[in-house]
Amino acid sequence: MTAKESSIRDLAASPVGLRERKKIKTRQAIRREAYRLFREHGYDATTVDQIAEAAEISPSTFFRYFPSKEDIVLTDEYDPLMVEILRTAPEGMSLLRVVRTAILDTLREILHEDREELVTRMTLILEVPALRRRNYEHQMQTWVMITESFAAGTGRSADDLELRVAAAAIGAALAEAIVGWTRDGCTGDLVALADESLALLERGLGDSP
Structure with a gap:
């Protein structure tokens, strides 16, 4: 492992603030109850009101954490961490x-x-067809992020074609x-499968960008 890679791993392992930990804990509790209901009753048959009741929150609180039922499935707590890692990437690393x-x-x-x-x-x-459609939109948003x-x-520049193509390919x-x-x-x-997929890209892209 290089020193640059070690610094990235250290950042990924760094703790988040107390307020953020509380928000993450609440989001995870809502998601846990939602997944339980999805498994028991099916995704389409489960309502936001049922999820909120199971998580012991109000529907309005639910929507403060998730804009829609679909977002329970399509979002996670790791995007903010990835943003920080990317913004503070060691100089010269692709x-x-x-x-x-x-x-x-x-x-x-x-x-x-959370397997x-x-x-x-x-x-x-x-x-779920609705989730498949929204997932593609979410993937494109992730590429932009x-x-x-x-x-x-x-x-x-975020408009750099080489950079945008690399992000989409990744x-x-x-x-x-x-x-x-x-x-x-x-x-x-x-993990091995993801590593293999990215290795295929790395052999083709080299250090670009």
Whole structure:
């Protein structure tokens, strides 16, 4: 591991503030109850009011944490961390190397702490048409987030074609790894599969951008 990669891993492991931890804890509690209801009654048959009641919150509180029922499945607590990692990436490290270094540790953490939720999430995305449609939109938003965050930290333009293509390719490679893992019954080594997908890109993209 290089010193640059070590600094990224240290940032990924750094604790968040107390207020943010409380918000994350509440979001996770809402999501946990929602996933339980989805498994018991199905996604379409479960209402926001039912989720709020199960999580012991009001519907208005629910919407402070999730704009819609779909966002329970499509959002997580890791995007803000990725933004910080990208904005503070070591000078001279490519976008692909930064993401590859950070995402593998994040995946390991998710699989260790929240594997059941990840399986539920991905299964829902594959099975529910409305979630599949919204997931593609969410992926595009993630590509933009990656591009803008890395550009802000390196002084590059977020309109840089090379950077935008790299971000889209990285997002697509990770999505393909996760979807393939889900279709195979979530039994393989997701971290290895994601690493292999990004390695394929790295051999093709080299250090660009």
